[in-house]
Amino acid sequence: MLNAAEGDVASQPMCPQHPERAAVCTCARCGRYACSRCERDGGRCRECAHLAALEVPDSRARARWATLTQYVSGGAAVLGLLFNLLFYPELQREAQAVAQSGMLVLGVIIGITAQVCLLMWVHRVVRQLNALGPDLGMTPAWAVWLWLIPFLNWWKPYYVMRDIAERLGGMSFVASLPLQLWWGVNVVGRILEKAEGDLLSSKLQALGGTTAEVVGLLSSVFSVALVFLCVRIIKEIQVRLDQRREGLDEVETPAAGDAAVAA
Ligand SMILES: [Zn+2]
Ligand SMILES: [Zn+2]
Structure with missing residues (x-):
């Protein structure tokens, strides 16, 4: 979890895919923020997980x-x-x-x-x-x-x-x-x-x-x-x-x- 100070809204990273949702991690592959809905196995964002899957x-x-x-x-x-x-x-x-x-x-x-x-x-x-x-x-x-x-x-x-x-x-x-x-x-x-x-x-x-x-x-x-x-x-x-x-x-x-x- 990312720790944002109470009330410090500006410092809270948001998900690039879902601007209304707070990020819960950064992608291990591309480094972008991802919300809980976008977070995939292996700490990757949805796009990176999708790309990795297509590599097989x-x-x-x-x-x-x-x-x-x-x-x-x-x-x-x-x-x-x-x-x-x-x-x-x-x-x-x-x-x-x-x-x-x-x-x-x-x-x-x-x-x-x-x-x-x-x-x-x-x-x-x-x-x-x-x-x-x-x-x-x-x-x-x-x-x-x-x-x-x-x-x-x-x-x-x-x-x-x-x-x-x-x-x-x-x-x-x-x-x-x-x-x-x-x-x-x-x-x-x-x-x-x-x-x-x-x-x-x-x-x-x-x-x-x-x-x-x-x-x-x-x-x-x-x-x-x-x-x-x-x-x-x-x-x-x-x-x-x-x-x-x-x-x-x-x-x-x-x-x-x-x-x-x-x-
Ligand atoms: Zn990624
Ligand atoms: Zn998201």
Whole structure:
């Protein structure tokens, strides 16, 4: 707080943006006074915080890549399923083994690519939100690690996405996104994938091929559902983020405040 002597109005610094409001700090970047309404995280004024936020590149291109690779992984799941149902039983035993390992490798490559693209997008989104301030409470790198660390990655990524959504649009935006469904499908899909792997390897051979087929079918259905849920979440978060960057929200907030004052 700045200490102005009682009654010494002339020495009281005022906000350059709001001449009727007293300044509460000087900006750490440009040195201008800022009132409590203009003060931003890191002791910066509104313009400097805005400029700093714009210095972080946007995440539109990464969102497009994440979406594209999600669709590719969904398409691969469908093609893999069709192959397993229609062509796989016709193959010779040796050819079956080759096809199985080939598809496994291809599936892993496509899956990892989609995951890398998704996490690169998450990284950039968190970086932008932190620059827009106030801080999200996690670094971009930590947000990514939460998807990769065993055990934590069974529930933490849900909270990462929830925190991002809450920052962008409050609880009403969180409620409008299929976040719980997305995460539920993700968890069940991972369990099914593991079960399918165990069934195909010798571990649970006793249960026979039919069970493996049913689990494989379910696993593919979950993969495709996950793609559509994930793509929708990426799209809606990216739209909100673009609006925030363009300063649309910034215009909205003071207008609502002024209306309240006038009423
Ligand atoms: Zn400034
Ligand atoms: Zn101000």
